[in-house]
Amino acid sequence: MYYLSPELFFPPVDQANRDGILAVGGDLSPERLLLAYKSGIFPWFENGEPIMWWSPNPRMVLFLDELVVSKSMRNILNRNSFKVNFNQNFRDVIFNCQNIERDGQNGTWITNDMIEAYCKLHELGIAKSVEVWQDEVLVGGLYGIDLGHVFCGESMFSKVSNASKVAFIALVNQLKATNYKLLDCQVYNPHLESLGCREIDRIDFMEILKSK
Known part of the structure; x- marks a missing residue:
């Protein structure tokens, strides 16, 4: 494991440990x-922990054409019961991602310092958000880092059923329309898998990330 100095540097990703x-x-x-x-x-x-930097192998990603939208989800979208915005309430989205209760998880990795850091990136046009509204209430959303050809998803939240899925699908449709190559979802979870995400080798992920 590499201990970072003030120098702006990261070691090659193949030096990451097994985890x-x-x-x-x-x-x-x-x-x-x-x-x-x-x-x-x-x-x-x-x-309470030092900043830890990760590059897992394999990497969970979504190839945009592989998005899975179930019949029940299509019916929900067709009802137009949700309104979707982009990049209008970034701080509210990341705050909700920090504070939403998640099954089997105590606390959060989104620290207050993380919130401020990503809000600075949002001000620079690098961090982006999707907001989902129902009856004028923010009920779901997600945020991540926009690299111009790859979008790196960070976290989602949902206060009502399917709101985070609506945000995810809206993001994927926007990325497809603007010729992005990939949505990076970082690490496996079954919810992401149900949406069409899959694991690929880190080498393959890096090739896509470095290509423009």
């Missing part, structure tokens, strides 16, 4: 965060 941890330390400056995502690396740690 995917590549480095420890550094800071959450916009410059370091952007370098991390461009290098296939992301921060993931909890309050």
Whole structure:
């Protein structure tokens, strides 16, 4: 494991350990965060821990044409009971991602420092959000890092059934329309798999990330 100095540097991702941890330390400056995502690396740690930088192998991704929208979900979308915005309430989205209760999870990895760091990236046009509304109430959303050809998803939240799926599908449709190559979902979970995401080798992920 590499211990970062103040120098703006990350080791090659193939030096990550078996769990995917590549480095420890550094800071959450916009410059370091952007370098991390461009290098296939992301921060993931909890309050009281040092900053930990990850590059897991395999990598969970969505090839945009492989999005799975169930019949029941299509029916929900056709009802138009949700309104979707992009990049209008970034801070509210990340705050809800921090505070939403999740089954089997105590606490959150989205620290207050993380919120401020990603809000700075949003001000720079790098971090983006999707907001889902129902009856003028923010009920779901997601946020991530936009690299121009790959979108790196960070977290989602849902206060009513299917709201996060609506955000995810809206994002994928927008990415498809603007010729993005991939949605990076970082690590496996069954919810993502149900939407069509799958694991690929880190080498393959890096090839796509480095191509433009």
